[in-house]
Amino acid sequence: MNLTARRRTALTVAGLLGADGLVHLYWATGATWPAPDERALSLAVLGLETSFGPPVVLPLAALTLTAGAAVLAHGHGRGGRLTRAVTAAVAAGLAVRGLAGLGWAAGLLPTPPDSPFHALNLAVYTPLCLGFGWAAARLARER
DSSP states (O other): OOHHHHHHHHHHHHHHHHHHHHHHHHHHTTOOTTSSSHHHHHHHHTSSOOOOSHHHHHHHHHHHHHHHHHHHHHHTTOSHHHHHHHHHHHHHHHHHHHHHHHHHHTTSSOOOTTSHHHHHIIIIIHHHHHHHHHHHHHHHTOO
16 A cells, blocks of 8 residues: 555544544533434444443543544554554454444344334444445555
8 A cells, every 4th residue: 555545544544433433522411413312322323222421432432532543643654563453453343343234234133123223234334334444454454
């Protein structure tokens, strides 16, 4: 991968992680956009009912924002083994989520087919995770 492609890939993957982290920070305020309430948000994002309170979403925000910074650093040749390892971990995490999404889509993992999660998983979550996981894996191979 040439330097321009490496930096663009890093910026794209880091941008996704950064956006995800910022959305989690937003949810930590108690806001539930794009859903009308926490229950609907939980069902749309995870396919099950769970808390979106600060103790749950703040660590996720910190994790995704830190991972995004590491991916960006790796794309610019900084941070050595640590940022490369974080980039590989991001790739693995996205790949696992993408494969789980295929499991949900195939009916191997339980989710109500009429839930908002089912459609969002098919149209958004799984394709994003598989595509960005592949991009992060390509980036992680770079030294």
